[in-house]
Amino acid sequence: MQDSIFTKIIKDEIPCHKIYEDDTVLAFLDIHPITTGHMLVVPKKQIEFLWDLDDETYQHVMAVAKKLSNHARVTLNVPFVGAQVIGVDVPHAHIHIIPFTDVSEYHNVPDMSAEPNHGALSATARKLTLI
Numbered sequence: 001m002q003d004s005i006f007t008k009i010i011k012d013e014i015p016c017h018k019i020y021e022d023d024t025v026l027a028f029l030d031i032h033p034i035t036t037g038h039m040l041v042v043p044k045k046q047i048e049f050l051w052d053l054d055d056e057t058y059q060h061v062m063a064v065a066k067k068l069s070n071h072a073r074v075t076l077n078v079p080f081v082g083a084q085v086i087g088v089d090v091p092h093a094h095i096h097i098i099p100f101t102d103v104s105e106y107h108n109v110p111d112m113s114a115e116p117n118h119g120a121l122s123a124t125a126r127k128l129t130l131i
């Protein structure tokens with residue numbers, strides 16, 4: 001199996017704005033965020049669909065998503081944190097965690113062809129990191 005872009009990030013072959021890591025999961029900021037703090041919670045094992053994870057890994061990914069959502073709500077001082085499972089672009093299971101204040105923000109459509117704003121991403125990662 002070819003390594004996904006997320007496996008390359010997990011192997012440290014590609015940089016990321018890391019938020020959290022343990023033996024099973026890596027969480028980092030999405031390079032094309034819908035909102036400030038938009039992060040991806042990714043199991044280290046490369047399985048295409050979240051729904052195909054073994055129960056133990058799935059439950060751990062969900063527990064980390066819960067922990068990071070509550071952490072983002074407090075740290076970024078926002079009332080809401082949404083979650084999405086899409087998986088159309090990257091064939092490696094992940095959950096999008098999206099902090100927001102107004103529902104219109106949650107429906108932002110980022111320009112996927114834009115150059116990532118690494119300055120803004122690292123400032124957000126510094127606030128959110130749980131490493």
Ligand code: 5GP
Binds near residue numbers: 014017032090091
């Ligand atoms: P999905 O597969 O859920 O449809 O979308 C994949 C998400 O991964 C997109 O929101 C996209 O911006 C993000 N993404 C794709 N490549 C990279 C990357 O190299 N680094 C990071 N941090 N995010 C990425």
